[in-house]
Amino acid sequence: MAAGSMTLQNFFGRLTTSQLAAPALILMILAMMVLPLPAFVLDLFFTFNIAISVMVLMVAVNTQKTLDFSVFPTVLLVTTLLRLSLNVASTRIVMLEGHTGPDAAGKVIEAFGHFLVGGNFAVGIIVFMILVVINFVVITKGAGRVAEVSARFTLDAMPGKQMAIDADLNAGLIGEEDARRRRTEIARESEFYGSMDGASKFVRGDAVAGIVIMLLNIIGGLIVGVLQHNMDVAQAAKNYTLLTIGDGLVAQIPGLIISIAAGMVVTRVSDDRDIGQQFMSQLFNNGRLMAITAGIIGLLGLIPGMPNMVFLLLAGLLGSLAWRMLKKERQVVEAPVVVAPAPVQEVVEATWNDVAPLDVLGLEVGYRLIPLVDKSQDGELLRRIRGIRKKFAQEVGFLVSPVHIRDNLELKPNAYRILLKGVEVGNGEAFAGQYLAINPGRVAGTLQGVVTKDPAFGLPATWIDAAQREQAQAYGYTVVDASTVVATHLNHLILSHAGELLGRQEVQQLIDHLGKEMPKLVEDLVPKILPLGTLQKVLQNLLDEGVHIRDMRTIIETVADHATRTQAADELVTQVRAALGRSIVQQLFPGTGEMQLMSLDPTLERLLSQAVAGGSANTSFEPSLADTLVRETAAAAERQESLGLPAVLIVPGSLRLLLSKFLRRSIPQLKVLSHQEVPENRIIKVTSIIGGKK
Numbered sequence: 001m002a003a004g005s006m007t008l009q010n011f012f013g014r015l016t017t018s019q020l021a022a023p024a025l026i027l028m029i030l031a032m033m034v035l036p037l038p039a040f041v042l043d044l045f046f047t048f049n050i051a052i053s054v055m056v057l058m059v060a061v062n063t064q065k066t067l068d069f070s071v072f073p074t075v076l077l078v079t080t081l082l083r084l085s086l087n088v089a090s091t092r093i094v095m096l097e098g099h100t101g102p103d104a105a106g107k108v109i110e111a112f113g114h115f116l117v118g119g120n121f122a123v124g125i126i127v128f129m130i131l132v133v134i135n136f137v138v139i140t141k142g143a144g145r146v147a148e149v150s151a152r153f154t155l156d157a158m159p160g161k162q163m164a165i166d167a168d169l170n171a172g173l174i175g176e177e178d179a180r181r182r183r184t185e186i187a188r189e190s191e192f193y194g195s196m197d198g199a200s201k202f203v204r205g206d207a208v209a210g211i212v213i214m215l216l217n218i219i220g221g222l223i224v225g226v227l228q229h230n231m232d233v234a235q236a237a238k239n240y241t242l243l244t245i246g247d248g249l250v251a252q253i254p255g256l257i258i259s260i261a262a263g264m265v266v267t268r269v270s271d272d273r274d275i276g277q278q279f280m281s282q283l284f285n286n287g288r289l290m291a292i293t294a295g296i297i298g299l300l301g302l303i304p305g306m307p308n309m310v311f312l313l314l315a316g317l318l319g320s321l322a323w324r325m326l327k328k329e330r331q332v333v334e335a336p337v338v339v340a341p342a343p344v345q346e347v348v349e350a351t352w353n354d355v356a357p358l359d360v361l362g363l364e365v366g367y368r369l370i371p372l373v374d375k376s377q378d379g380e381l382l383r384r385i386r387g388i389r390k391k392f393a394q395e396v397g398f399l400v401s402p403v404h405i406r407d408n409l410e411l412k413p414n415a416y417r418i419l420l421k422g423v424e425v426g427n428g429e430a431f432a433g434q435y436l437a438i439n440p441g442r443v444a445g446t447l448q449g450v451v452t453k454d455p456a457f458g459l460p461a462t463w464i465d466a467a468q469r470e471q472a473q474a475y476g477y478t479v480v481d482a483s484t485v486v487a488t489h490l491n492h493l494i495l496s497h498a499g500e501l502l503g504r505q506e507v508q509q510l511i512d513h514l515g516k517e518m519p520k521l522v523e524d525l526v527p528k529i530l531p532l533g534t535l536q537k538v539l540q541n542l543l544d545e546g547v548h549i550r551d552m553r554t555i556i557e558t559v560a561d562h563a564t565r566t567q568a569a570d571e572l573v574t575q576v577r578a579a580l581g582r583s584i585v586q587q588l589f590p591g592t593g594e595m596q597l598m599s600l601d602p603t604l605e606r607l608l609s610q611a612v613a614g615g616s617a618n619t620s621f622e623p624s625l626a627d628t629l630v631r632e633t634a635a636a637a638e639r640q641e642s643l644g645l646p647a648v649l650i651v652p653g654s655l656r657l658l659l660s661k662f663l664r665r666s667i668p669q670l671k672v673l674s675h676q677e678v679p680e681n682r683i684i685k686v687t688s689i690i691g692g693k694k
Contacts, residue, residue, distance in 0.1 A: 025078065032085040036092060045089070046250050049082055053254035053261075060261035067188055072265055073195035079258050080202040083251045087213050090247045094217060094240065095224055125214075128245055131252045132211055135259050142263060196262070210252055217244035287325030294318035360401035360501065362419035363490065364408040369416055372432055372483050373405045384487035392494060396543070397550035398510050400494060400501050416486055418493055420500060426493045428455030430482040435469050437462045437477035444475045455485065456492040496668075499540040507536045514552050521556055530563040537569035538576060545660060546671060547577065547584055554579050570657055574674075578653075581677035588646050588671060594683040596643075597650045597673070598636045604629070604691030608655055621662070629690070630666045636688035637670050643687075648673060650684065 032045065056075060063069045165182050221240025225231040231239070294315045301311025363385075365373060372381040385403050393399045411417065417427040429452070430436075437447055438454050438461040450463040464472055464479075472479050480488070494501065511532075515522040526532055538559060539549055549555060558579040559572055566572065577584065589595045600608070611621065621629065637647035648671045651659055656674040663670050678684065 026081075029078070029081050029085045032089045036096075037089050039093065039097075042086070042089060042093065045082075045086055049079070049086060049251075049254050052079060052082070053257040057257050057261040057264075060264045063265065067185060067192060069265055070188060070192050072262070073192070076196075076258065076262060077202055079254070080206045083206060083255055084209060087210070087247065087251055091213065091217055094243045094247065095220060125241070125245060128214065128248045128252065129211075131249070131256055135252065135256045196265070206255055210248055210255070214244055214248045217247065287322045287328075290318055290322035290325060294322055358422040359404040359419070360421060360503075361403045361494070362422070363403050363405045363416065363486075364411060364419065365405070365416045365486075366411040366413045367407060367409065368413040369430060369432055369482070369486075370407055372430075372486070380481070380483040381486055384483055385490065388487060388491045388494065392491075395550070396495070396498055396548050397552065398502060398506055400498075401506075403490070418490055420493070420497055425497065426455065426489055428485070428489055430485050431463050432482050434463050434465060435472070435479050435481055436485050437464050437468075437472040437479050440476070440478055443477055447472055447475070447477070456489040495546075499543040502536065502540055502543060504532060504536055507532060507539060510552065511535075514556065518553065518556070521553075521560065525556055525560045525563065530559060530567065534567055534569055534572075535559065538572050541569060541573045542576065542580075545664075546587075547580065548587060551580060551583055554583075574653070574657060577656075577674070578676045582679050584673070584677055585679060585682060588648055588673075589682075592682070594685045595648070595678070596640075596645050596685045596687045597648050598633070598640065598688040598690060599650055599686045600655075601689050601691035605652065605655070608659075609652065612654060612658055626662070630663065632690045633663055633670065634667050636690055637667055639688060641669070645687070646671065649690070650675065650678070650686075 037045070056072075056079070059069060060072070165179050165186075218241055221244065222233065222236050225236030225240055226233055229236075297311055297318060298315035301308050301315055363373075371377050371379060373379045375382060382405075385405075389400055389402070408417075412429065414429045414431050415427065416430060417424050419425065431450075434449075436452075436454065437449070438459050440459065447462045447464050447468060449465070449468070452461055452463060453459065454461045462472075462477075469479050511522055511526055526535060539555070542549055542555075555576050558576045562572060562575045585595065607625070608621075633649065636649075640647045647667070647669050649659070649663070650673045653674040653676045656672050660672040663672065
């Protein structure tokens with residue numbers, strides 16, 4: 001119990017006065033519907049209701065921007081509930097004490113019932129109905145319609161506003177904080193008008209409830225007065241009707257004020273001035289128009305039968321105001337204009353903040369491709385890029401840097417380019433709304449469209465309309481949309497440059513992630529035995545040759561075993577590849593079937609072995625031998641690919657690194673394996689021999 005009391009004390013101790021105000025007000029409103037209130041307390045609440053409505057109106061008049069009063073829909077609901085609860089409380093006391101006299105429900109209701117309508121209940125009913133009509137039919141309905149239309153147009157304008165913010169952000173005109181704030185304002189503006197559209201229904205319902213409550217009070221008062229208190233019908237009608245009218249007026253007038261405030265909030269245009277300043281500057285700031293108005297009113301005042309004095313008095317007042325305004329305008333024109341000297345712009349010293357880091361990966365698009373990357377328009381390319389990064393991390397083994405996307409007006413409308421550390425590594429064109437039909441080699445017909453090449457792999461392709469999609473698929477084309485074209489190109493380039501994307505920061509993150517599962521293994525290797533830079537070179541060399549680094553456990557263990565003997569990255573790569581042999585082969589030849597490979601002619605193999613005997617991996621070839629080797633390997637690789645097989649060359653371990661570096665420049669798709677990397681259970685079938693006799 002002691003612990004529970006301490007918890008409650010701590011909870012209430014943390015609550016501030018502002019946090020308690022709203023719950024206390026709601027509880028007070030609910031209590032008024034249930035608990036009987038004395039007349040004096042009812043007077044206090046009616047006065048409080050009037051004060052709240054006037055305060056809301058003043059805030060609405062002095063608001064400069066719509067969102068400065070974003071709590072208004074909630075205020076509208078709370079004030080409506082307050083008026084309805086006061087109606088319930090006053091109805092209770094009128095029914096119970098109405099026979100005692102006109103002050104039975106308090107002085108406020110008595111004042112509204114006698115002073116405002118002169119004690120005439122017929123006049124009171126008419127005035128009450130007029131106020132309800134004004135509130136229900138004119139102000140509330142108009143404000144609700146404006147809020148509805150504003151909400152619709154605000155939602156329709158959101159994509160354009162979001163694109164403008166992104167354009168300013170990409171152009172460097174605003175920062176991330178300003179962009180985030182402007183996006184929040186756009187979302188809040190849409191929510192505000194949507195809430196106002198719904199909140200206006202509360203006021204309309206309040207007006208209807210006021211009419212029903214008035215009728216029930218009059219009928220119920222007659223029944224109670226005549227049957228329970230033995231009053232005359234006329235006296236009962238007078239007492240209860242005046243009390244009902246006073247009750248209705250004291251509730252409807254604040255409701256009318258709140259409705260006017262709602263209309264002002266939703267109909268105003270955002271400006272850096274309040275409504276009063278806008279009125280004066282836009283309506284009463286033209287002397288010529290004031291003079292014309294004064295002349296028209298003066299002419300009307302000269303017509304016989306018109307109230308001449310009133311019209312001429314108003315015309316004189318408007319004419320004097322117009323004369324003063326025109327006099328001020330002439331003084332401003334005649335006054336010499338002093339041209340201020342151009343301010344001397346102080347040369348700001350350069351700082352390190354001017355040195356902006358380059359994005360590791362960037363994608364720039366022409367303006368017609370913006371919908372593909374616009375978040376507000378649910379750009380398909382954004383989802384595909386997120387999927388590319390996720391798939392890359394799962395398959396290759398590390399998380400690639402985010403792709404920074406921006407528009408570039410210097411590009412063609414449908415063009416895009418892919419940047420790696422600020423340098424263009426790929427470009428192409430994509431047509432939003434169209435499809436790229438790629439010819440895989442054997443198709444049954446030709447298509448109408450823009451002939452081009454697949455930007456990722458260089459295959460012949462054609463841009464076609466959506467109506468030709470089924471026909472292209474029937475012909476045997478591979479049909480993809482514009483976002484898939486860009487995403488495939490980006491994915492291909494990321495895989496091709498995986499080694500460059502693995503920086504020291506990524507290696508450190510990879511080590512930290514691995515250290516959570518195998519802390520001892522990581523601690524023993526980096527940096528005690530092997531520097532982080534050397535490990536980075538090993539991983540980069542593996543990635544450059546297309547070897548995935550998902551099996552970091554094997555890589556780390558192998559490097560740890562051989563790092564005490566050598567720190568050379570090339571030698572460590574050779575050992576790691578041998579340890580990853582099963583994984584490398586599986587990546588190239590899935591399953592357990594035979595491996596159809598290319599091989600070197602024994603004579604050529606012997607010549608190459610003699611060339612590197614006692615030399616390093618940087619040994620150069622004799623020109624004619626190098627030319628023959630490249631030409632025959634390229635032809636064999638092309639034959640392999642025509643058969644649907646990967647271009648893989650198997651060589652002795654001493655030649656693998658040398659040939660891989662040499663041939664990769666001319667034949668990027670070629671993979672070079674050593675005999676040590678092939679598992680014992682895999683069968684090798686040689687399909688091409690390079691360097692053999694023709």
